[in-house]
Amino acid sequence: MYSSKINPIKSLSNVLFLPIWMMSKNIEKPTEAELKILKVLWQVGPCTVRQVHEALSYDKDSGYTTTLKLMQIMTEKGLVRRNESSRTHIYEATVSEADTQKQLLHKFLETAFSGSASKLVMQALGNHRTSKEELEQIRQLLDKIEKEKP
Amino acid sequence: MYSSKINPIKSLSNVLFLPIWMMSKNIEKPTEAELKILKVLWQVGPCTVRQVHEALSYDKDSGYTTTLKLMQIMTEKGLVRRNESSRTHIYEATVSEADTQKQLLHKFLETAFSGSASKLVMQALGNHRTSKEELEQIRQLLDKIEKEKP
DNA sequence: AAAAATATACGAAGAATTTCGTAATATAAC
DNA sequence: GTTATATTACGAAATTCTTCGTATATTTTT
Structure with a gap:
């Protein structure tokens, strides 16, 4: 970043008024496709990949392995957790809907409405x-x- | 898209309650980097590439040609218009801040807050x-x- | 008028996200 | 038990967005 000599106040204020949720541990920010998956998990609870994929296929036209891959990535990121005891894994969200909305809203507020x-x-x-x-x-x-x- | 036989109401309702702003001509949705440029143009009015780039360089650390390229792309998309009468082109936004915010908000509302x-x-x-x-x-x-x- | 600085054009690299195809493996059906 | 079906793993292609380097042209400086 550019170390501003003209407007140091800007970055300072960002530090002073750091929102509470930012101080907690880093939550991975879901991408748009990931968010769609999370929404299914929030709404219907723990799911298999197939369940999620079926739920999404009304809005979205991509293959099963795409959903699978995304959910695998989300597992790595820690957005979801999976139970591997049976062969068909059961996924559930580890982040709450409210927390995620809070995070996304904050970002959106800054980018689109300048806060x-x-x-x-x-x-x-x-x-x-x-x-x-x-x-x-x-x-x-x-x-x-x-x-x-x- | 999946042609749903199970829930045809969903798409139907989308047609019936189409928000007013969606019925007007298609506005290209700005990306995040493009939005930052638009913000400068909205705030200070018509600008050269250099002016925009200087304004951004406090927050962002990318080269002059990056800003230039983005503004060229934005011209193609119709997000900005430029006056080429002098060698250093003068750019101005063609989309209003309010309209853009409306559009982004609608999208965000759907994706993050399910409407x-x-x-x-x-x-x-x-x-x-x-x-x-x-x-x-x-x-x-x-x-x-x-x-x-x- | 030559050199230096500044501007645009444009292709292409880089990065992040999304998509898919194929292989390997387990379960179910026959 | 063998075949068919379903599931995961994983690499890599496709896409979108961002970044940059270089060529070319114009203006300014010396």
């Missing part, structure tokens, strides 16, 4: 149908956050 | 410092949305 959570939130609310119940939940969260503020 | 805007919003609000003013803005948006509901 402005409120801009992102307003865009998300403005362009996507959200039920009354969900809006109410968000409102409650707002209350809670504001109450905890000075 | 649940409220989940994303709550995660974003929960994990990132947001000022009182911003929270108030969001609250007002909530009011506006709920008022427009049945």
